[in-house]
Amino acid sequence: MTILISILALIFIVLTVLVVNRTQSIMKGIKGAEAESESEYLGAPDKSNSANGAGLFVFWLLSIVGIFWSYFDAKQYFLPESSSIHGKETDFWFWLSMAVIMIAFFVVNSVLFYFSYKYRYQKGRKATFYTHNNNLEVIWTAVPAVIMAGLVFSGLRVWTKITAEAPADSEVIEIMGKQFAWTVRYPGVDNNKLGNYNYKLMDDAGGNPMGVDFSDENSFDDFSNTSELHIPKGKPVLLKIRARDVLHSVFIPHMRVKMDAVPGMPTKFWFTADKSTADMRADLANPEFNYEIACTEICGRSHFGMKLLLVVDEPADYEKWKKDQKPLLTENAALLEKVPANLKAKAMKYLPQDEASVEVAVDQTSGLGNTSTILK
Structure with a gap:
């Protein structure tokens, strides 16, 4: 174990040195390019910029296909149909929670990968800078909080029911x-x-x-x-x-x-x-x-x-x-x-x-x- 820790520590030190050297090279390049044209400075987007943006979005589309394929392919290994009263209620809230989570997952990631292509670097484009937006903060905090609270309390109700005292005639x-x-x-x-x-x-x-x-x-x-x-x-x-x-x-x-x-x-x-x-x-x-x-x-x-x-x-x-x-x-x-x-x-x-x-x-x-x- 001591030898393994020593090896990992050595690798960490080497990687740290490489990162520092690389950072210094980038900084020198940026400083030396201030008088040069935008297309010549170190780190400027090259001809692959658009291809990378499109590739990311295609990757997301293929991921969606893979997600649906894996779901239907693995469906045969899911839990069988419930044969108890509380089981049906449990399954309903489980799949409702999964639906809500998957909708949020697809919406957020679709926008994320689309934006990586839509707003890729283009010469002359100016970004809009927002320092703060109270309405946006309230919306993206309140909406998930309300939805998650609803799911938690509905699940808690079912859990409390099945863990309570059994009926007298059990x-x-x-x-x-x-x-x-x-x-x-x-x-x-x-x-x-x-x-x-x-x-x-x-x-x-x-x-x-x-x-x-x-x-x-x-x-x-x-x-x-x-x-x-x-x-x-x-x-x-x-x-x-x-x-x-x-x-x-x-x-x-x-x-x-x-x-x-x-x-x-x-x-x-x-x-x-x-x-x-x-x-x-x-x-x-x-x-x-x-x-x-x-x-x-x-x-x-x-x-x-x-x-x-x-x-x-x-x-x-x-x-x-x-x-x-x-x-x-x-x-x-x-x-x-x-x-x-x-x-x-x-x-x-x-x-x-x-x-x-x-x-x-x-x-x-x-x-x-x-x-x-x-x-x-």
Whole structure:
């Protein structure tokens, strides 16, 4: 690094010396040409002056062609059509902002390149010098300020709306990122309430990778999924987002959902999907289409493969799907050990019948010395 800095410093010194020498030569030429005709002094426009002005304007015309070509050529890589209510509003203001900016860009640069040709040097032409113009100052300050303020406040209104508290009837779902997969947890039938969690309780071997706290009875009917995330069409969905190890980011392109998953700092995002998976397959005439969730924060070597299938169901299908899922306690009866003694009776109903019978028998005979007989 020291050698590189030394080389750059040396190059800077050399260039500085060259610039100073060149400047001195120009100044000498100007002073020596005061008595000569205008066409002979150093720096006077030559026969290429008009060609340079025309060339600049042609360059701008070719640039316009290139800009439009690149837009239409790259359009296939733009974000797909939005499938959420807030996404459509976000897209509208995004493209409106782009239109305003592009209009200003084309107007300003067209005038700039045109002026370079229109007002190129011509012998005998006199320039008009304005020391100040209050009206011009007010116009070019006020107009952009008003337009930009309008765009900022309209965008702020949308942003405030989608980052506000989710509606009371929202479907609450938790998604947790870890290297290199997503795990999803849903509330069961207990009034859409997820149980608490504690990072100290995370135990892959014990069947509790999300650290669900079974001392909270709201956890008893929670269920999880590592292969897909189901959400209902037309109903607000509140995603509670967290990370287990490093920084991740939940990205659902079609829904215009993007929020970081930060270790130790839960985040959230709520949205309403207005097109089911079946709707999108019909619209695109593609029976293989699927929504997906991707991680957009580089989180390690296998970051590229951190995806999750997203299924948007019709409301009735979603409720049916939920009823078919099995709570964590049903899937892994060993988790009953994490339940406090005073809540075990409530937790029993989520265990398979045979497991629950054994547990009841063990409880009834504890301390009598014949537990092993009953278990047989």
